[in-house]
Each structure stands twice: as structure tokens, then as C-alpha cells.
Amino acid sequence: MAMLSTVRRSIVFSIPLAKHSLSSSSSFPLSSSPPPRSSDENLVSATVTILKHHRSKSRWSEILSLAPPNSSCFTPSHVSQIILQLRNTPHLALRFFNFTIHHSICSxxxxxxxxxxxxxxxxxxxxxxxxxxxxxxxxxxxxxxxSPNPPRIFEILVKTYRTCDSAPFVFDLLIKAYLDSKKIDLSVQIVRILASKNIFPHVVVCNSLIELIAKSRGPFAAYDMYKEIFNGKEVKGVMENAYTFDILMLAFHREGVVEKVEDVWKEMMAKNCSPNVYSCSVLMAAYCEDERMENAMKVWEDMGDKGLMHDIVAYNTIIGGFCKVGEVDRAEEFYRDMVFNGVECTCVTLEHLINGHCMSGKVDAALVLYKDMCRKGFNPESSTIGVLAEVICDKSGVFEALEFVRAVIKKHDVAPRKTTYELLIRRLCMEGWMEEALKLQVEMVGKGYAPNFEIYSSFIDGYVKQRDDIKAEALRNEMLSKIPCKDS
Known part of the structure; x- marks a missing residue:
């Protein structure tokens, strides 16, 4: 976190103090009279002398001779005065402060x-x-x-700021401390109070605040905070950067609000803020999710024009987009281009291509990629297992699919999705393999998946086909007692 400008520093030193609420326009102090002098100046003087001039091995025992452990001999005012006299040796000041805590010689x-x-x-x-x-x-x-009043620690930091000849980013650190504790309201409160005096945190702190709001309160609340902080006045000494816009674009993308992703992108261009590779990837991802591959390709080409290297995130985004719209051959072209350019593929790359080939019914190509995934040491996602199981069912039959799923479970120690079990049980029941379906249903329950309407219906239909009306009726009654309707 870089130090704020000299202009900000002079502003901080010149502002007077008063209580401040979020809705108030009154000023508050950033200076105060020096703390009251200690009633025992000899204690302060002796301690400073010991710390500055005595050998490190003996100084701490000598301080304890002045203030025995658990005596609370030092008052907070004593400690403050001593630390102020050690301001040019901050590490020593910190050691002394921690020493008073460890030995309980100051409350x-x-x-x-x-x-x-x-x-x-x-x-x-x-x-x-x-x-x-x-x-x-x-x-x-x-x-x-x-409370309408700012936190007490903020008020005390303001009061003691000038006496300690502090640095403006102490308030950045305070805001960061509250952000790390997920205390958004207090962070916003401090930012607003400082903003009323034209003092603003470093852009890194502002971005952290916007990002936390986006994660906890949604993209529109984050965008409102962005507009409140960065409203185009460069005199504030803080300007948004590419990461600011990345946060907003990603937040809107996760909510599926493509038009707002575009709006943020346009705003970034209007502010002459150069996008980075991640910015372009988020915009491409939004277009790919919306199946607007022509727009995604325009972003891809613009990246090259801007001198931005296509990284694995960009490749995965465009490959996944073409697979989503069924243009797996285009996706394969980008995959080959990626390999040619020395960009290492990830598990996500291969999963996109596997899903694309499965959508096109190209089981053999999908299985080749799956084997390649295994050679590279990647573990497939449960969704990929389900997609492969379905196309294998269609081409080679349910037993081939069942064998494949069990081999994947054994090799990768992953649990298939419930929908994969439903698919296999339904196919087994359709073909009259009721005993095998029952065994698989027991395995499914062992994975933590309770039978639902689809599972019961599959078994009932299977027994009806076998003209075993007794079992079918028993299961129907059991289903109605546990699952009254499909929606439940």
C-alpha cells in the first residue's frame, strides 16, 4: 500500500476534530494538544535511558526492576511518552510495547x-x-x-495523529483491518468521513472494499460504492485502475447481467484505463455465456491488437464458448493454437473439449481426451463424468457406461452426481436389469443420495414391464408416503 500524496498529508495535518455522523457535514479534528505529562517524569526518563543506552541483554531486567511484573506500574500515558521518545527506533518501541503486555506492567x-x-x-x-x-x-x-459516531479507535487515531507525526495511510490500515474482519459498514463509514474532508484511501483499499461488497451484497451495491468513491474528480488523489473494473465486471458476470458487464467495459474505455488480459477474459466469458461468439471473437482479436498475450484463461474462455454453441471444430483449432504457442492446458481446457465432443455425439474423441486428461494427472469434475456416461450409454449401452463410471470412481476417488446415478438406474430398469439397478441404488444411497421421484418411477416402470405388480404397487405406496408429489 503506497503512501498517499504530500497534498493529502498536509490536508490531514490541518483539519480540526469533532464528533461526526454519516449524515453530518461538520468537521472533525485531526490534531489535538499534547497528551498530559506523566506524574512521574523520572520513570519515563529512566526507562528511555535504559532502552536507548543499556545493553540489550540487561535493559529488560532493569525495566522490570522499575516496574515488577503484574504491577501495572506504567500508565498508558507513561507508555505513550516513552514510545514517542523512541519514534526514531520503531522496532525498539514495538519491543517495549510488547514487553509491557507480556509482563503485565501496563493496562x-x-x-x-x-x-x-x-x-x-x-x-x-x-x-x-x-x-x-x-x-x-x-x-x-x-x-x-x-452508531452514527465513528469507531473509537478512529477518533483516537485522529486525535493523536499530529502529535505522533503519523502517515496518512494509517487510516488505510484501519479500513483494511475492518475489511479483513468483514465489517463492511464500519469500513464504509470511515471512508465517507474521510471523503467529506477530501481524503481518500489508496486505490488498493478502495478495490478491497468494493470487492467485499460485491461478494456479500451483490454487484449493484458494489457499483454504487464505486461511483461514490470514484466520481471523476481527479483532485481526490485516487483513481480507479483496471482491477477496479475487473471486480465489477466479474461481479456482474457471475450474476449473468451481460449488459452491465458491457457498461463497465465501456466506462473503463471512457476513463482511458487500459484493460488487462483478465478484463478481456471476463468480457469474453460474458459473451460466451450469452452465446455471442462473434462479440467474443472481436474481444479476442482486440487483445492481439493491444499487444495483450492470450493466456490460459483467455484460451479456456474462447474454447469453452465454442464448445457451448456446438462449434467443437473451432474449439479444437484454438486448442491446437494454444499448444503451438506453448500455453499449457489445464483440466478445464480438456473438460470443455470433452463436453463439446459429447454434445456432438463424438464419443471416441471425448474418450481420447479423457485418457489424455488421466495421463496429465487431472481429475475430472463430476459433471464431466455424467456427460461421458450419457454418451457411452447411447452408443455402447448401459453396462459400458456403468463400467466406465465405476472405473472413474476407483481411479480418481470422485463421487458422480446424483443425476448420473439416476441416468444409469433409469437405463437399467428400462432394459429390465432390476437386480443390477437395485445394487446401484444401494451404492447411490451409500454416497449420500436419497431416492427421489425419478428413482422410484424408474423402478416402478421396470417392475410393471416385468408384470411384477406386487413390487410395483409396494414401491408406489412407499413413494407416495415419502414423496407425495414430484415437486416435493
Missing amino acids: HSLSSYATIIHILSRSRLKSQSLQLIKSAIRKFPDSANP
Whole structure:
């Protein structure tokens, strides 16, 4: 996370403090008078002298002679003053702070936590600062009830900011700490308060906030947050980047809202933000899902014109798209091109091609690709097993399909989908192999799949064909008692 601009830093130093609600337009302080001087200046002075001038092996025992363990001899104000005098040796300041916790010689407050957080931040020790922020949030939790006031730790960091000569990204770290804890509302609250003073987090933090909102509240809420943060005013000192748009496009793509994926793409172009390979792959994927292969190919060609290399994600996307629309020969062309260009295929590549050949009824080609998948050490998805089982059923019969499925289970230790068991049981019952169907149904239950309407219907129809009305009627009654109707 890079440090914010010098302009932002000067703005931070000049803002006064007051309580702030989300709907308020009042200002808040980013400076305050120095903390009250310790009542025991000798303790502070002696401790600083020991830390700065004594040998590392003896300094800690000498500090304990001033403040025995579990004595809480040091007040939070003492610790803050000592840390401030160690600001140019931040690692030593952190060791002292942790020492007071480990030996219980200080009952810390938010103010003492804020001091060490600021000192670490001004020295660019971001990971240590972030860890202490998270510790402070856990140790001093705010009320569980929603509050119009900002979190207490934010207010304390603001009050102590100027005294500690801190760095602006301390607020980025605070927002990140809340994001890591999935506390979206508090993150948004802090962003809005800072925004009211024309102070904005680094784009990485903004992207993290938008991404978390997209995952938990959906793409439209994420887009609203994006518009709130990035509304075209470059004076804010923060600008969206390609990853910002990638987050939004992917979120809308997952929801199947292709037109919004296109809108975000157009907005990215309007902002003169250069797309990356992933951006293009998401747009292609949206077009492929919508079976708009002409549009997908236009994106593919534009990637070459922009000098973007087609990676495995791009190849898998376009191969999967052509397989989806039944143009498996075009998909094979791209597969050969991928191999020629030295791009290693993945399990997904082969699964796309297997599904494409199965859709076209080319069982032999699909099985060749399956064997290639096994040679490469890939494990097929359950859906791929089901597709292969169905085409083998159609071409070679149910027993060939059953043998194939059992071989896959043994080789790859994967569980077929329930629909695959339903397919095989239905075919066995149709052909009158009731004992084999019963054995498979027992195996299905062992995999955790309970019989449903389709399974019962398959057995009932099978027994009816064999004119075994007693078993058929018994199963019909059992089905009605457990599954009153198909919808249930």
C-alpha cells in the first residue's frame, strides 16, 4: 500500500476534530494538544535511558526492576511518552510495547495503542501496525448497536495523529483491518468521513472494499460504492485502475447481467484505463455465456491488437464458448493454437473439449481426451463424468457406461452426481436389469443420495414391464408416503 500524496498529508495535518455522523457535514479534528505529562517524569526518563543506552541483554531486567511484573506500574500515558521518545527506533518501541503486555506492567488504553500504531506507520512498518490495529479492535470493541459516531479507535487515531507525526495511510490500515474482519459498514463509514474532508484511501483499499461488497451484497451495491468513491474528480488523489473494473465486471458476470458487464467495459474505455488480459477474459466469458461468439471473437482479436498475450484463461474462455454453441471444430483449432504457442492446458481446457465432443455425439474423441486428461494427472469434475456416461450409454449401452463410471470412481476417488446415478438406474430398469439397478441404488444411497421421484418411477416402470405388480404397487405406496408429489 503506497503512501498517499504530500497534498493529502498536509490536508490531514490541518483539519480540526469533532464528533461526526454519516449524515453530518461538520468537521472533525485531526490534531489535538499534547497528551498530559506523566506524574512521574523520572520513570519515563529512566526507562528511555535504559532502552536507548543499556545493553540489550540487561535493559529488560532493569525495566522490570522499575516496574515488577503484574504491577501495572506504567500508565498508558507513561507508555505513550516513552514510545514517542523512541519514534526514531520503531522496532525498539514495538519491543517495549510488547514487553509491557507480556509482563503485565501496563493496562493499556486505546491512546497507548494509537501511539505505537502511529509510530510504526510513520516508519512504514505496515504489517506490524496492521496487526496492532486488529489487536486494539479486539481489545476495545465498540458497542454492538449501530452508531452514527465513528469507531473509537478512529477518533483516537485522529486525535493523536499530529502529535505522533503519523502517515496518512494509517487510516488505510484501519479500513483494511475492518475489511479483513468483514465489517463492511464500519469500513464504509470511515471512508465517507474521510471523503467529506477530501481524503481518500489508496486505490488498493478502495478495490478491497468494493470487492467485499460485491461478494456479500451483490454487484449493484458494489457499483454504487464505486461511483461514490470514484466520481471523476481527479483532485481526490485516487483513481480507479483496471482491477477496479475487473471486480465489477466479474461481479456482474457471475450474476449473468451481460449488459452491465458491457457498461463497465465501456466506462473503463471512457476513463482511458487500459484493460488487462483478465478484463478481456471476463468480457469474453460474458459473451460466451450469452452465446455471442462473434462479440467474443472481436474481444479476442482486440487483445492481439493491444499487444495483450492470450493466456490460459483467455484460451479456456474462447474454447469453452465454442464448445457451448456446438462449434467443437473451432474449439479444437484454438486448442491446437494454444499448444503451438506453448500455453499449457489445464483440466478445464480438456473438460470443455470433452463436453463439446459429447454434445456432438463424438464419443471416441471425448474418450481420447479423457485418457489424455488421466495421463496429465487431472481429475475430472463430476459433471464431466455424467456427460461421458450419457454418451457411452447411447452408443455402447448401459453396462459400458456403468463400467466406465465405476472405473472413474476407483481411479480418481470422485463421487458422480446424483443425476448420473439416476441416468444409469433409469437405463437399467428400462432394459429390465432390476437386480443390477437395485445394487446401484444401494451404492447411490451409500454416497449420500436419497431416492427421489425419478428413482422410484424408474423402478416402478421396470417392475410393471416385468408384470411384477406386487413390487410395483409396494414401491408406489412407499413413494407416495415419502414423496407425495414430484415437486416435493
